[in-house]
Amino acid sequence: MKTKAQFLEQILSINPKYDAELIGKAYDKGRALHEGQLRKSGEPYFIHPINVAIILAQLGMDDATLIGGLLHDVVEDTEYTRDELVADFGEEIALLVDGVTKLGSIKFESKEEVQAENFRKMFLAMSKDIRVLIIKLADRLHNMRTIEYMKPEKIEEKCRETLDIYAPLASRLGIATVKFELEDIALKYLHPQEYQQLVDGINKKMAQREETIKAVIDEIKESLDDMGLEYEIYGRAKHYYSIYKKMKFQKKQLDEIFDLIAVRVIVNTVKECYAVLGIVHTMWKPIPGRFKDYIAMPKPNMYQSLHTTVISDNGEPFEIQIRTHEMHQIAEYGIAAHWKYKEGDTSGQSSADDIKLAWLRQSLEWQQDLNDPKDFLETMKMDLFATQVFVFTPRGDVIELPAGSTPLDFAFKIHSAIGCKCVGAKVNGKMVTIDHTLQNGDIVEIVTSANSSGPSVDWLKIAKSSNARNKIRSWLKKENKSDKIDKGKEAVDKALRKKGYDPAQCAKSAYVNKAMKAMNFASTEEGYAQLSAGGTLVSKLCGLLISYYNEDNKVEVRTDESVLADIKEKEARRQKNERRQKDGPGVIVKGADNLMIKLAKCCNPVPGDEIVGFITKGRGISVHRKDCSNITSLSEEEKARFIEVEWEDLKAGKSYDAEICLVGNDRKGVLSDISRVCEDMDIHLSGVNAKAGKDGSLNMTITLSISSTQEMQKVLRVLRNIEGITHVYRAKS
Numbered sequence: 029m030k031t032k033a034q035f036l037e038q039i040l041s042i043n044p045k046y047d048a049e050l051i052g053k054a055y056d057k058g059r060a061l062h063e064g065q066l067r068k069s070g071e072p073y074f075i076h077p078i079n080v081a082i083i084l085a086q087l088g089m090d091d092a093t094l095i096g097g098l099l100h101d102v103v104e105d106t107e108y109t110r111d112e113l114v115a116d117f118g119e120e121i122a123l124l125v126d127g128v129t130k131l132g133s134i135k136f137e138s139k140e141e142v143q144a145e146n147f148r149k150m151f152l153a154m155s156k157d158i159r160v161l162i163i164k165l166a167d168r169l170h171n172m173r174t175i176e177y178m179k180p181e182k183i184e185e186k187c188r189e190t191l192d193i194y195a196p197l198a199s200r201l202g203i204a205t206v207k208f209e210l211e212d213i214a215l216k217y218l219h220p221q222e223y224q225q226l227v228d229g230i231n232k233k234m235a236q237r238e239e240t241i242k243a244v245i246d247e248i249k250e251s252l253d254d255m256g257l258e259y260e261i262y263g264r265a266k267h268y269y270s271i272y273k274k275m276k277f278q279k280k281q282l283d284e285i286f287d288l289i290a291v292r293v294i295v296n297t298v299k300e301c302y303a304v305l306g307i308v309h310t311m312w313k314p315i316p317g318r319f320k321d322y323i324a325m326p327k328p329n330m331y332q333s334l335h336t337t338v339i340s341d342n343g344e345p346f347e348i349q350i351r352t353h354e355m356h357q358i359a360e361y362g363i364a365a366h367w368k369y370k371e372g373d374t375s376g377q378s379s380a381d382d383i384k385l386a387w388l389r390q391s392l393e394w395q396q397d398l399n400d401p402k403d404f405l406e407t408m409k410m411d412l413f414a415t416q417v418f419v420f421t422p423r424g425d426v427i428e429l430p431a432g433s434t435p436l437d438f439a440f441k442i443h444s445a446i447g448c449k450c451v452g453a454k455v456n457g458k459m460v461t462i463d464h465t466l467q468n469g470d471i472v473e474i475v476t477s478a479n480s481s482g483p484s485v486d487w488l489k490i491a492k493s494s495n496a497r498n499k500i501r502s503w504l505k506k507e508n509k510s511d512k513i514d515k516g517k518e519a520v521d522k523a524l525r526k527k528g529y530d531p532a533q534c535a536k537s538a539y540v541n542k543a544m545k546a547m548n549f550a551s552t553e554e555g556y557a558q559l560s561a562g563g564t565l566v567s568k569l570c571g572l573l574i575s576y577y578n579e580d581n582k583v584e585v586r587t588d589e590s591v592l593a594d595i596k597e598k599e600a601r602r603q604k605n606e607r608r609q610k611d612g613p614g615v616i617v618k619g620a621d622n623l624m625i626k627l628a629k630c631c632n633p634v635p636g637d638e639i640v641g642f643i644t645k646g647r648g649i650s651v652h653r654k655d656c657s658n659i660t661s662l663s664e665e666e667k668a669r670f671i672e673v674e675w676e677d678l679k680a681g682k683s684y685d686a687e688i689c690l691v692g693n694d695r696k697g698v699l700s701d702i703s704r705v706c707e708d709m710d711i712h713l714s715g716v717n718a719k720a721g722k723d724g725s726l727n728m729t730i731t732l733s734i735s736s737t738q739e740m741q742k743v744l745r746v747l748r749n750i751e752g753i754t755h756v757y758r759a760k761s
Contacts, residue, residue, distance in 0.1 A: 029075045032056065039085040039094065047091045051081075054095040057116065061106040068177035076170060077101060083166040087203070087361055093159045096124035100163055104129045127160030128167065161197060165206050168194045172213045187214040202330045205360050211269035219272070225745065226268050229282045237289045238263070240344055244291050248348075251307050252293075259304075260294040260353075279737075281744070290347040294356050298323060301350045305334050308348050312338035315345060323355075325418060330358050419470045429466065432492045436462045439474045440496035447496060448483055448503055449476040463490045614676050614684075615651050617641060624648025625673075627684065631656035631760060634684040636737025641673035649673065657760055683733040685714065686740060687759040693752040694726040701750050702730065711743060726752075729759060 030038070032055050036048050058077050065073035081097040095117060102108045103125055114122045172190060175183055191214050198207035216223045241263035252259050266288055274280055282288075293304050301323060308314075318337035326332045333351040340346055351359065417431045419438060429437050435453030439446045452475040453460050459475075466472065483500045491497045613627050614635065624647070631653040633639050638654040651673055652659045692698070699716065706713040715731030734740050740758065747756045 029072050030078055032059075035078055035081075038082060042085045043088070046085070046094070050091060051094055051098070054098045054117065058098045058102060061102045061108050065105065067174070069174060073101075073105075076167075076174075079170045079173075080163070080166045083169055084163065087162065087166070087206075089159065089162060092120050092124065093163060095121050096128070096159065096163050097166060099125055100128045100167060123157060124159055124163060127157065128163050158201070161201070162203075165194060165198055165201075165203065169206055169210060172210055175213065175217065183217050187218045190214045191218075202327075202358055203361055208267040208269070212267055215269045215272055222272060223268065226272060226282070230265075230268075230271075230288065240340055240342065240346065241289055241291060244340065244346065244348075247311060248291065248293065248304075248308070251311065252304065255303070255307070257300055257304075258296055259300075262292055264290050264292050266290065279741075281748075290349055292349045292351075292356075294351055294353055297352060301334055301352060304350045305336065308336060308338065308350075312340065314338050318347075323351075331355075333359060417466055417468050419466050419468070419472050422471060422473050427472075430493050433466050434463050434490055434492060435460065435466070435472060435474060436487060436491050437493040437496045438466065438472045440491070440499045441493070442474065444499050444503075446474055446476060447499060449478065449480045450474055451477045451480050462487075613651065614682060615639065615641075615673050616676055617649060617671060617673050626650060628652045628656065628658070629685075630658050632684065632686045634686050634734050634737060634740060635675045636740075639673055639675070641671040643669040643671055653760070655760055683712070683735050686732050686734040688730050688732060688744070688747070689755075689757055689759050690726070690728045690730065690747065690753055691755040692726050692750075693754070694720040694724050695752050698726065698750070698752055699728075702728075702747065705743075705746050705750065706732065709743060709746065711739075 032052055035055060036052055039046055039051065040048060055078075059074050062072070062074040062077070067073050067076060077098045077100065080100065081094045084094050084097045099113065099117070099121070103110055103113060110122055110126060113125060168190060171186070175186060178186065190210050195207050195210045195214070198204075198210060245261055245263065248261060252261075271282070271288065275282065295301060295304060315337045318335075320335040323332045323334055332355040333349050335347060335349055337345055337347045417429050417433060419427050419429065421427060421442070427438060427441055429441060435455070436447065436450060438453070439450040450462060452462060453464065454473040454475065455464060455466065455470050457471075483503045485504065487500050488497055491500060613625050615625050615627070617625065625641075626648060627633055628642075628650050633651060633653045639651050640654050640659060641649045641651050642659065644650050649671060690702070699718070703713060712733040713730060714733060716728065717730075718726065718728040720726050732743065734743070744756050744758070747753060
């Protein structure tokens with residue numbers, strides 16, 4: 029553990045202006061209070077607050093924040109009281125510590141509710157002073173650095189929590205250094221095998237990439253020197269979690285990721301940024317669609333930079349980022365880079381920073397309407413994870429919304445009154461419905477009507493932003509509709525349990541949405557008709573258990589025993605049919621059964637693939653992968669025969685034929701190596717078609733029995749490591 033002298037020496041080397049006397053006093057107090065306490069590693073507990081304070085110093089935080097870091101656990105873990113903290117260090121530091129402190133005295137029903145309420149408290153505290161969150165991020169970062177001493181189940185819990193909450197918060201504040209490290213550590217422990225494969229794959233070509241970066245930097249330097257510009261230039265590697273996400277969600281291989289290597293150029297002015305961009309585009313050919321101007325259109329977390337991806341002379345793509353020194357500080361440290369500590373200013377925030385945290389203020393405006401802390405946490409997660417889309421008002425003002433937003437989200441972002449009276453919208457001059465998905469650059473005009481009856485429960489499905497959803501909930505609550513829905517749902521749940529059905533299982537079958545809709549209907553007959561039209565048997569059951577309000581405003585439940593018996597009989601027939609079809613293709617047509625379905629041999633889809641059904645003439649439904657060339661090449665007239673299909677929940681052991689193409693150098697024993705890989709992975713090799721060229725090249729197509737796309741990706745990765753094999757990919761058709 030660092031002594032007081034060593035600790036002060038380190039933070040003063042970062043910023044000589046720190047108040048060594050006051051921070052030293054906090055060090056003494058924290059060490060004395062935590063005396064005898066140990067971490068999971070067996071080390072003295074006070075090592076943790078010391079490291080939290082050092083991280084805060086590296087982020088450029090002020091004296092009060094460092095002291096808050098040193099003392100952030102004293103009120104929770106020792107006999108030291110908040111009043112004593114105020115007396116020793118003042119109200120400002122007590123507020124910071126209080127914001128970070130977990131709840132201890134309130135009793136909750138579940139562990140999840142405790143954690144959700146902890147986050148609610150933290151978010152409310154940081155809405156008053158963002159330093160609360162920065163201390164919490166530093167606290168989490170050091171805990172993640174030493175997470176190996178925890179039990180496996182605790183490691184998994186903390187890593188998932190880090191990816192769900194803390195890394196997105198660091199991203200929202202633009203603190204890239206913290207975000208990247210949190211994500212990489214979480215990936216290392218949640219997916220150790222994938223993490224190691226990623227590290228090995230990147231290291232394998234590290235020397236080649238470093239050579240490419242050096243050559244690129246030398247060429248750019250020569251051009252910038254000719255212009256007489258002052259600049260900094262260096263290479264940077266993309267962090268592992270970012271690569272992992274791209275590979276997983278975009279279904280790409282490591283060699284398909286364009287920005288594994290990047291060159292960063294830092295200059296003095298915005299004008300020079302665009303000048304450097306012009307130089308780069310004359311030196312190398314840019315890849316279409318890979319240029320992003322975050323200077324003209326900054327990210328919500330204040331990030332600004334120019335990004336362009338170009339092709340090097342040896343054919344390898346690489347990314348170049350261009351920014352000013354100020355932009356670079358913001359990119360690395362986010363809100364912390366703007367920190368301006370003022371004597372006597374207890375908020376510690378400049379007005380500019382206050383504006384940049386508008387997303388947080390806005391997210392907390394509606395918190396008083398969310399009585400359930402778990403609802404609060406889920407809605408906050410929605411805000412943190414949402415990627416953004418930028419649209420325009422007819423006057424040209426830019427409106428920022430979560431990706432996937434609709435005109436309804438836009439309307440409520442402008443004003444609650446506009447949202448409540450919204451009946452449609454014009455997007456780029458054309459009328460659209462309120463569930464139309466908005467795209468970047470759209471010009472949106474809301475159409476309202478004074479005769480509109482206002483929001484309905486259905487609007488909660490259409491709205492994508494937490495802002496709109498919570499304003500809709502507030503309106504429903506004000507109109508007493510949400511209370512009716514809640515009471516009606518309780519009555520339906522009770523009736524379901526009485527009949528031997530689990531309401532939680534029914535909820536998975538769209539019961540909740542349909543039942544909630546029914547609660548808004550004036551009469552039992554209308555509600556019954558609506559629910560009875562539902563597609564699943566469980567939904568129909570719910571239709572028989574409709575709650576409504578009579579003249580005395582009491583909940584009543586109606587059931588029909590004869591129809592209930594009919595439903596049970598149909599359910600038994602469905603299960604019997606399911607058993608009969610267990611050896612079928614494993615694909616169902618939405619809304620229909622007893623159809624002849626077969627998997628197309630041209631593309632051999634496997635579970636996990638995106639699929640589409642094609643109605644053939646006399647041969648039932650042919651199921652193809654969506655990227656199958658036989659499907660993508662169809663005319664618009666033929667595409668009218670598409671039908672929506674989906675994979676069933678398949679039992680273990682079912683497998684599908686899949687064709688894999690391998691390209692490389694012909695050599696003795698290559699087929700034996702491929703067979704050995706299949707044998708080691710317990711995968712059946714059912715067919716081989718190989719052709720060797722006169723130049724020593726090898727083109728081979730093998731047919732394997734695969735259970736899912738996950739297993740497919742694993743096989744592809746292993747096959748790529750076979751000596752002499754240069755390319756491995758899945759046949760499209």
